[in-house]
Amino acid sequence: MVEALEKLVESLSRLPTIGKKSAWRLAIHLMERPREEVDTLAENLKNIKTSITICKECFNYSEQDICPICSSQSRDTGVLCIVEKPMDVFTFENAGRYKGLYHVLGGVLSPINGITAEKLHIRELLARIDRRKPCEVIIGLGAGADAETTSLYLARLLEKYDITITRLARGLPAGMELEYVDQLTLAQALNERTSIPYGEKTS
Ligand SMILES: [Zn+2]
Structure with missing residues (x-):
């Protein structure tokens, strides 16, 4: 088995509503997509943990101290x-x-x-x-x-x-x-x- 793919499957199958089989399907789909598309996905995933905070007014997720709605x-x-x-x-x-x-x-x-x-x-x-x-x-x-x-x-x-x-x-x-x-x-x-x-x- 391919370790990198298995690791990805392991991560994906932790997501809600994603079972083992769907995780494999997604992993293989990603494997077959162009490099740039997968890079963008990886970048977007990282960003949710680095650029998103909580709005000080309403406690929704936000990229600024005060969210766009507030x-x-x-x-x-x-x-x-x-x-x-x-x-x-x-x-x-x-x-x-x-x-x-x-x-x-x-x-x-x-x-x-x-x-x-x-x-x-x-x-x-x-x-x-x-x-x-x-x-x-x-x-x-x-x-x-x-x-x-x-x-x-x-x-x-x-x-x-x-x-x-x-x-x-x-x-x-x-x-x-x-x-x-x-x-x-x-x-x-x-x-x-x-x-x-x-x-x-x-x-
Ligand atoms: Zn807000």
């Missing part, structure tokens, strides 16, 4: 959407309807896995709301049990602010993470978002 003049700074992870920002942007800003929590509460409020960017969220005073905060978490608990936790926490708190319309497939929701369903859930009534906030 520093854009054309976004609606009065609306802040709380999401679980950077992938969700991509999902929302891809759905194409949302023009406000984001706040990436860095996970959802999961006591069983040791993920407490202190481990998420919640303190920074509150500081940001104090500082930027948005008029609406959308809780844009998925439909899993932990996401649900986190949504209620956040709703309660945000009650004291004079802002509209909304959440994505129900109808997201139960238990599903946002990244697996199709564009249309997400756009619809966003369009039909509901403000959180007092009864739900305190239940």
Whole structure:
């Protein structure tokens, strides 16, 4: 066997959704591509670890201290959407309807896995709301049990602010993470978002 190829297969098969067979297929495909194309891929791979940092404002990935979305003049700074992870920002942007800003929590509460409020960017969220005073905060978490608990936790926490708190319309497939929701369903859930009534906030 060719050691260099096997090493590549080993690396590729660590990627999500890539099994051993797909890894071999990819490795052999790369082997057969022109040198420049493979160099570019290698370069791009390296760059994600050297040139990407975390936006100081929203905690999404960024090449600058403040990401292009946070520093854009054309976004609606009065609306802040709380999401679980950077992938969700991509999902929302891809759905194409949302023009406000984001706040990436860095996970959802999961006591069983040791993920407490202190481990998420919640303190920074509150500081940001104090500082930027948005008029609406959308809780844009998925439909899993932990996401649900986190949504209620956040709703309660945000009650004291004079802002509209909304959440994505129900109808997201139960238990599903946002990244697996199709564009249309997400756009619809966003369009039909509901403000959180007092009864739900305190239940
Ligand atoms: Zn940002």
